[in-house]
Amino acid sequence: MNNYRTIYEAVGGGDGIRRIVEAFYPKVQKHPLLAPLFPDDIMPVMEKQYMFLSQFFGGPSLYSDQYGHPMMRGRHMPFQITVERAEAWLDCMREALAETELPQELQRIVLERLSAPAHHFVNTKESNEQET
Numbered sequence: 359m360n361n362y363r364t365i366y367e368a369v370g371g372g373d374g375i376r377r378i379v380e381a382f383y384p385k386v387q388k389h390p391l392l393a394p395l396f397p398d399d400i401m402p403v404m405e406k407q408y409m410f411l412s413q414f415f416g417g418p419s420l421y422s423d424q425y426g427h428p429m430m431r432g433r434h435m436p437f438q439i440t441v442e443r444a445e446a447w448l449d450c451m452r453e454a455l456a457e458t459e460l461p462q463e464l465q466r467i468v469l470e471r472l473s474a475p476a477h478h479f480v481n482t483k484e485s486n487e488q489e490t
């Protein structure tokens with residue numbers, strides 16, 4: 359990170375974000391807790407995530423330019439997001455980052471920055487804890 363102004367720059371700009379996203383979604387599609395939530399045609403989701411993460415990490419505001427205010431928690435409300443699913447999402451991201459060969463410290467920072475929103479998007483209790 360030292361010589362970079364943003365995480366976006368540190369991971370290698372748009373190309374770096376794309377590599378992360380392309381490593382991430384195949385893992386999501388294989389994960390038993392996550393796969394059922396996503397459409398078979400994952401390309402549009404990948405493109406939106408590329409746009410969103412670019413701006414989230416300090417790059418150009420690609421997502422907002424096209425879709426307006428992110429309101430990401432709200433956009434996730436149609437899906438049942440449990441703590442388990444948030445952890446699964448972060449596990450897939452951890453594995454994807456490991457494949458990119460970015461420095462360990464940078465991988466840690468990226469994951470930590472995503473951990474807060476992932477937990478913030480939780481909107482459903484675990485099925486075995488649901489109130490009657």
Ligand code: HEM
Nearest residue numbers: 395396397403406407410433437439443444447475476479
């Ligand atoms: C906590 C676990 C998470 C789950 C289970 C989850 C699941 C989903 C699902 C099912 C979609 C809709 C896919 C579709 O278009 O059909 C989606 C969209 C999206 N997610 Fe997540 N997500 C999670 C966390 C995150 C995090 C942490 C971020 C970024 C900080 C993120 C960013 C996005 C973006 C940018 C979209 C596209 C929104 C749009 O439609 O414009 N998600 N997510």
